[in-house]
Amino acid sequence: MPNNTLVIKDGKITDNLWKIVSEDHSDLTQDGIILPYSLWLANQNELSQRVSEGKIGLLLEGDHNLQEQNEGIADFALIAINFPGFMDGRGFSVARLLRERYGFTGELRASGGVIRDQLCYLQRCGFSSFDLDADINIEAAVESLNDFSEGYQISVDLPTPLFRRRA
Amino acid sequence: MYQYDPYDHQIITQRIAQFRGQTERYLSGELKAEEFLPLRLQNGLYVQRLAPMLRINVPYGMINSTQLRRLARITRDYDKGYAHITTRQNIQLNWPDLADVPDILAELAEVEMHATQSSGNCIRNTTSDQLAGVAVEEEIDPRPYCEIIRQWSTLHPEFAFLPRKFKIAVTGSNSDRAAINVHDIGLRVIKNEQGEIGFRVIVGGGLGRTPVIGSLVREFLPEKDLLTYLDAILRVYNLLGRRDNKYKARIKILVKALGVEKFAELVEAEWAHLANGEATLTQTEIDRCKNFFTEPAYVTIDDNAAQAEVDAIAADNIAFEKWLSRNLCGHKVPGYAAVVLALKPTGVAPGDVTDRQLEIIADLADKYSFGEARTTHDQNIVLAEVKKSELFSLWQEAKAAGFATPNIGTLTDVICCPGGDFCSLANAKSIPIAEAIQRRFDDMDYVYDLGDIDLNISGCMNACGHHHVGHIGILGVDKKGKEFYQIQLGGDSSENTALGKVLGPAFGETEIPDIIAGILNVFVENRHDGEQFVETYNRIGLAPYKERAYAK
Structure with a gap:
């Protein structure tokens, strides 16, 4: 997990206020931790207050079955989706489902193996922040968010398809 | 033909700027080779055995004279100074410099062409019927829907990193020239009993390592729901398709693993959320796209008189008569015909065209066919709108340019991938096999007598030469570092889709012409009157061919 000190958020480089923790993390009283889904599920009752206060984030994997496991998901201030490698495109669909079907409006973070050249697509699928691999030049990468100013399809950031907007 | 508006130009221009930056970062060492790889593939660029290879999309096979000249x-x-027509209607350059590719893409964009998603684990160029819009038996012109799909699939933000490549084919005709049953999605445009247009949706077909005939997932999808339904299929695949093994990653494997009923259920459940959303097609958009494919300015011609004239010339000119018999297709408009320009004279790699020939095709298209041509999946070119009264003149010009080999649909009209001469995936060469067969069967009377035979050659099991659906399929295999060739019989890419059966152990390169001769003899000895090769095979089965091929 990257957990870099700087992330891209809402198009700008900013301090990373969050930290992904592992499955066996024990101190759940910390603020700003991002918990794997299973860890949250096991401690749901005691954490729900702090989730609604925006102090706990949730980490989802690409194979997370949102249809069966979505309860309370919209309450988080931040959901991070882990990309095990940049060729694994499942997170693009998970993101759209969170935004378009499960009412998630908080910070949606792409975490891990995505590359700069995917930022534009990721943004269109609803991601608002990016915690990239440490060796990526984040200042240069942020420019790639603007690779395209138009797209044919509907997307989270442009919910009307081009064919309905064409004059 | 479709024409770009400022939006299309802007999207393609930004795409080229993005790729130019990526290429510069790669060449400066900033972008790792393994990260550049999928980015360059999604811009059409492979790195092959000898040089890079650039695959340029010809959307559903439609190309105009300006584009051909460019x-x-x-x-x-x-x-x-030459290019190659692929088995998915695209055009490949075999020797560009990697650093030049952004400039090439910019030159293509000026004539409204691109190479976006011609390779990689994404939605590829949509293919169609080379006789779309002119075929006599066609119900509905598929091209407006192909263009709608082209735009939807281009830079789709959710589906650029699929488990594996994804190919869609569309036809509006019962005679299937687009091989819709062996695509990831095959769409047949149909009309229901109420006269409404929609699609029969077939999913999970494909060739390659594990050939599968697609399964019917929906009998009738209303046209307005096309894109939301495609989104649903792709989303189910993107989330559930296997990513642990690239040989099991195509959607056909997912459909098999789930069973088609379960797969269809998942798609319908996903679609229930998307149906009637913003991506639902509007009549305005359907009409806008249809307006690009209206009928050209046909003149009224007395078909009988025009045909009589052609017949009269043919009666005195046997070469012209033979060409007419093989290289012509019917046309829905009286007095017109569709003409196939043959790209496979003996000694030329199937599908290869020189720069000069591309220009001649452009000239012929301007002179005889409203400035448009089509590439075909069997690697030829079609001029779809030729007046019968001009056939003789066209034939003479085509002959002079080397396009009039009267072998369309015959044994020597071989479908063939670039094979081991060019491709780094290949196990064996394929072009020399095609040439050896063309040289062995150079007696055109014999070839005509054999009738319709699809002979397809692939240099490896990735099956770019579509060997599984050739009536005779040849597959290059590697045995301990040596090139061998396996033969399959009985495949069929038409509406009677069938996968060929393996004849038996593979043969050495030099044995192939003799083995093919034996197979053809079995056909000739066993055929009933008027029976085509594949029909005889379907009646008598594999055994007699096998016996002949392996007789001691």
């Missing part, structure tokens, strides 16, 4: 110029300025 391609000719590009092959001269950036390559070795």
Whole structure:
């Protein structure tokens, strides 16, 4: 997990206020931790207050079955989706489902193996922040968010398809 | 033909700027080779055995004379003066410099062409019927829907990193020239009993390592729901398709693993959320796209008189008569015909065209066919709108340019991938096998007598030469570092889709012409009157061919 000190958020480089923790993390009283889904599920009752206060984030994997496991998901201030490698495109669909079907409006973070050249697509699928691999030049990468100013399809950031907007 | 508006130009221009930056970062060492790889593939660029290879999309096979002339110029300025028509209607350059590719893409964009998603684990160029819009038996012209799909699939933000490549084919005709049953999605445009247009949706077909005939997932999808339904299929695949093994990653494997009923259920459940959303097609958009494919300015012609004239010339000219018999297709408009320009004279790699030939095709298209041509999946070119009264004149010009080999649909009209001469995936060469067969069967009377035979050659099991659906399929295999060839019989890419059966152990390169001769003899000895090769095979089965091929 990257957990870099700087992330891209809402198009700008900013301090990373969050930290992904592992499955066996024990101190759940910390603020700003991002918990794997299973860890949250096991401690749901005691954490729900702090989730609604925006102090706990949730980490989802690409194979997370949102249809069966979505309860309370919209309450988080931040959901991070882990990309095990940049060729694994499942997170693009998970993101759209969170935004378009499960009412998630908080910070949606792409975490891990995505590359700069995917930022534009990721943004269109609803991601608002990016915690990239440490060796990526984040200042240069942020420019790639603007690779395209138009797209044919509907997307989270442009919910009307081009064919309905064409004059 | 579709024409770009400022939006289309802007999207393609930004795409080229993005790729130019990526290429510069790669060449400066900033972008790792393994990260550049999928980015360059999604811009059409492979790195092959000898040089990079650039695959340029010809959307559903439609190309105009301006584009042909630009391609000719590009092959001269950036390559070795020739190009290659692929089995998915695209055009490949075999020798461009990697650093030149952004410039080539910019030159293509000027004539409204691109190479976006011609490779990689994404939605590829949508293919169609080379006789779309003119075929006599066609119900509905599929091209407006192909263009709608082209735009939807281009830079789709959710589906650029699929488990594996994804190919869609569309036809509006019962005679299936687009092989819709062996695509990831095959769409047949149909009309229901109420006269409404929609699609029969077939999913999970494909060739390659594990050939599968697609399964019917929906009998009738209303046209307005096309894109939301495609989104649903792709989303189910993107989330559930296997990513642990690239040989099991195509959607056909997912459909098999789930069973088609379960797969269809998942798609319908996903679609229930998307149906009637913003991506639902509007009549305005359907009409806008249809307006690009209206009928050209046909003149009224007395078909009988025109045909009588052609017949009269043919009666005195046997070469012309033979060409008419093989290289012509019917046309829905009286007095017109569709003409196939043959790209497979013996000694030329199937599908290869020189820069000069591209220009001649452009000239012929301008002179005889409203300035448009089509590439075909069997690697030829079609001029779809030729007046019968001009056939003789066209034939003479085509002959002079080397396009009039009267072998369309015959044994020597071989479908063939680039094979081991060019492709780094290949186990064996394929072009020399095609040539050896063409040389062995150079007696055109014999070839005509054999009738319709699809002979398809692939240099490896990735099956770019579609060997599984050739009536005779040849597959190059590697046995301890040596090239061998396996033969399959009985495949069929038409509406009677069938996968060929393996004849038996593979043969050495030099044995192939004799083995093919034996197979053809079995056919000739066993055929009933008027029976085509594949029909005889279907009646008598594999055994007699096998017996002949392996007789001691």
